[in-house]
Amino acid sequence: MKSFTYEKVNSPAAAATAGSTTGSAKFIAGGTNLLDLTKLEIETSAHLIDVNGLGLDKIEPTAEGGLRIGALVRNTALAADERVRRDYGLLSRALLAGASGQLRNKATTAGNLLQRTRCPYFYDTNQPCNKRTPGSGCSAIGGVARSLAVIGASEACIATHPSDMAVAMRALDATVETVGPDARTRAIAIADFHRLPGDTSMDLAQAQAAPGVLAIVTADNAGKSARAVTIRRSCSAGRRLSTITRP
Ligand SMILES: Cc1cc2nc3c(=O)[nH]c(=O)nc-3n(C[C@H](O)[C@H](O)[C@H](O)COP(=O)(O)OP(=O)(O)OC[C@H]3O[C@@H](n4cnc5c(N)ncnc54)[C@H](O)[C@@H]3O)c2cc1C
Ligand code: SF4
DSSP: OOEEEEOOOHHHHHHHHHHHSSTTTTSSSOOOOHHHHHHTTOOOOOOEEOOOSOOOEEEEEOSSSSSEETTTTTTTHHHHHHHHHHOOHHHHHHHTTTOHHHHHHOEEEEEEHHHHOOHHHHOOOOOOOTTTTTTBSSTTTSSSTTTSSSOOOOOOOOOOOOOOOHHHHHHHTTTEEEEEEOOOOOEEEEHHSSOOTTTTTTTHHHHHHSSSEEEEEHHHSSSTOEEEEEEEESSSSTTTEEEEEEO
């Protein structure tokens, strides 16, 4: 593992400033995805900015009747929240379908939305992968691709986004807010947040592409009666084949 420096920040604007002024910096929340990728030297950030002290760990009602979910709310806390279980059963069930209890205790709302693909070739640094090394080729095309994309793929990449929660957030038409170094917020519809591979194989979400810390997710309760159905190859975490929602 490559060495890196580490700092703790105490406001979203300070985090965004540190992120935009320090080259090759990454925010770290639960660390359940970032640290795995760092150990494999797929992520090689020279500087980690710990966002756990930003106070973004609350779930609050909005004036419009929705919920504002802090970026640092743990997956376990979000799934168990009484209001989420009552009015957003889809979201609660989607979260509980993901990973394991231990992982959900650490994993955060923002980190879950921004986790990287679980394409096996992306994790295998001996194999070509356009997402890891642009231009090297895609080992999944013609390889073992049962859990990868059927729609929304390209000739450069057929990876899927692994978040069960993101599917529920999309069905709920959530809005993601980011905070920039100047403390100004920017709202991004979840439908625009994740990009399809296109011809570049990039999966970076808007929030990562622009310097800024992901702060808040606001979910509307319009889809509260929807259900998510997750089809898995086995009971083990991360073996999802597909998730669909139905009203
Ligand atoms: C064995 C295993 C099985 C899994 N199975 C599933 C599964 O079935 N379903 C599922 O949905 N997920 C699954 N996961 C993934 C897991 O849910 C994610 O690792 C977790 O949600 C990431 O959250 P985190 O807070 O730990 O993120 P981190 O690892 O801390 O960060 C992930 C990314 O988000 C960025 N980031 C974090 N917080 C912020 C912020 N506030 N602002 C801007 N950027 C930020 C980081 O810079 C990094 O790029 C699995 C993981 C493992 C290890
Ligand atoms: S599908 Fe995407 S992530 Fe997987 S090997 Fe191909 S380029 Fe890499």
